[in-house]
Amino acid sequence: MRIEDLVVAISCLLFLLGHTAILVSLLNHLYGRALNKSFLKLYRLLTGVLIALGSPAILVLVYGTQEYVLESTAWQTVWLILKTYVFWVGLFGIAVPFVILRNYLDPLRISPKILKSEVIDFWPKLAHAAIGDGHYAWAPRLPGNCVLQVEFHERQLTIPGLPAALDGTTLHLLSDFHFHGTPSYEFFEEVLNRVAAWPVPDLVVLAGDYVDSDDHVAWISPLLSRLKWNHAGLAVLGNHDKYHADQSIQKELENLGYIVPRNRWDTFPLRGEIYHVVGHEGPWFAPGPPPATKPITGFAICVSHSPDQFYWAVRQQIPLVLAGHVHGGGIRIPLVGSIFVPSVYGRRFDEGIFQRGQTTMVVSRGLSGKEPLRFRCRPQVLRLTLQSG
Numbered sequence: 001m002r003i004e005d006l007v008v009a010i011s012c013l014l015f016l017l018g019h020t021a022i023l024v025s026l027l028n029h030l031y032g033r034a035l036n037k038s039f040l041k042l043y044r045l046l047t048g049v050l051i052a053l054g055s056p057a058i059l060v061l062v063y064g065t066q067e068y069v070l071e072s073t074a075w076q077t078v079w080l081i082l083k084t085y086v087f088w089v090g091l092f093g094i095a096v097p098f099v100i101l102r103n104y105l106d107p108l109r110i111s112p113k114i115l116k117s118e119v120i121d122f123w124p125k126l127a128h129a130a131i132g133d134g135h136y137a138w139a140p141r142l143p144g145n146c147v148l149q150v151e152f153h154e155r156q157l158t159i160p161g162l163p164a165a166l167d168g169t170t171l172h173l174l175s176d177f178h179f180h181g182t183p184s185y186e187f188f189e190e191v192l193n194r195v196a197a198w199p200v201p202d203l204v205v206l207a208g209d210y211v212d213s214d215d216h217v218a219w220i221s222p223l224l225s226r227l228k229w230n231h232a233g234l235a236v237l238g239n240h241d242k243y244h245a246d247q248s249i250q251k252e253l254e255n256l257g258y259i260v261p262r263n264r265w266d267t268f269p270l271r272g273e274i275y276h277v278v279g280h281e282g283p284w285f286a287p288g289p290p291p292a293t294k295p296i297t298g299f300a301i302c303v304s305h306s307p308d309q310f311y312w313a314v315r316q317q318i319p320l321v322l323a324g325h326v327h328g329g330g331i332r333i334p335l336v337g338s339i340f341v342p343s344v345y346g347r348r349f350d351e352g353i354f355q356r357g358q359t360t361m362v363v364s365r366g367l368s369g370k371e372p373l374r375f376r377c378r379p380q381v382l383r384l385t386l387q388s389g
């Protein structure tokens with residue numbers, strides 16, 4: 001291969017990397033905001049077209065063998081803009097591997113102590129009964145889709161400033177059920193029965209996105225009633241709940257005994273004391289909760305649908321944030337990790353545990369999605385044991 005051809009090949013590759021990364025980052029950022037759903041769908045389609053068709057078209061124009069004679073000033077300006085874009089985006093492409101590496105080495109990311117991990121594939125037991133009759137019933141059958149393989153994680157988590165009296169507090173974190181028919185009622189029944197087989201925790205926390213259909217609000221009570229707690233159940237609603245009778249969902253949860261602090265502060269009992277909880281449903285339900293009226297003493301929990309409220313919680317000095325929403329990105333590529341993460345911070349808070357100052361945030365991958373597509377990103381249920389540190 002001639003050296004010129006090699007330079008062109010590398011330039012094309014860098015452009016593809018940079019162009020895709022910029023478009024996907026912008027898409028993720030917009031999906032982290034409370035924008036019109038139709039606009040977002042259109043923008044997602046446009047992003048796909050600009051990546052799949054736009055990238056090769058631009059490369060053929062710029063690096064192809066065709067010579068162009070541009071006589072008008074307007075076309076010369078367009079040509080100059082295009083070449084400048086290709087140059088700078090190609091330069092940005094050099095940074096993409098470092099951006100990916102940075103995600104792995106993020107100083108905010110911490111590792112909890114692993115107590116136990118178990119993966120249960122519900123396909124062998126339920127087979128077609130696990131799929132149900134949702135809009136995307138074809139999706140779980142796709143090769144590699146692991147939406148029916150649930151990870152049950154038991155983790156021990158050190159929380160700075162956790163009162164000694166709360167050492168050993170247990171909580172179950174579940175999120176993003178997206179009931180709409182697929183996966184089926186039977187699937188969720190099996191998953192929740194498995195959760196119920198764990199020892200009863202002190203707290204059960206639900207981080208939102210219960211339904212993707214009005215009809216499936218009726219699933220909430222019979223399914224979630226399997227979850228028991230010793231002291232309190234805490235729940236907030238997610239962006240998908242906004243479009244499906246959110247008041248009815250709230251009522252269902254409250255009837256089950258959950259405290260549902262929707263963009264407000266409340267209290268909950270735990271081991272003989274009363275602590276603070278704040279639910280954050282922003283930015284989709286607005287306005288968000290007010291700031292803490294005084295410095296938090298003792299212990300408090302922020303249940304936030306989106307992990308994007310992490311820095312808000314850091315400013316309030318809330319010790320523990322529990323979130324969902326981003327589904328771990330849903331599709332994770334080996335070495336690269338997640339790609340599509342609906343967050344203004346992009347991939348930063350795609351899943352896992354993050355700590356800054358006195359605040360620790362746990363981001364669950366959740367259980368499903370409106371489109372039940374998961375590749376190398378299994379659904380997850382967490383049982384956390386809190387330790388003071």
Ligand SMILES: [Fe+2]
Binds near residue numbers: 209327
């Ligand atoms: Fe969700």
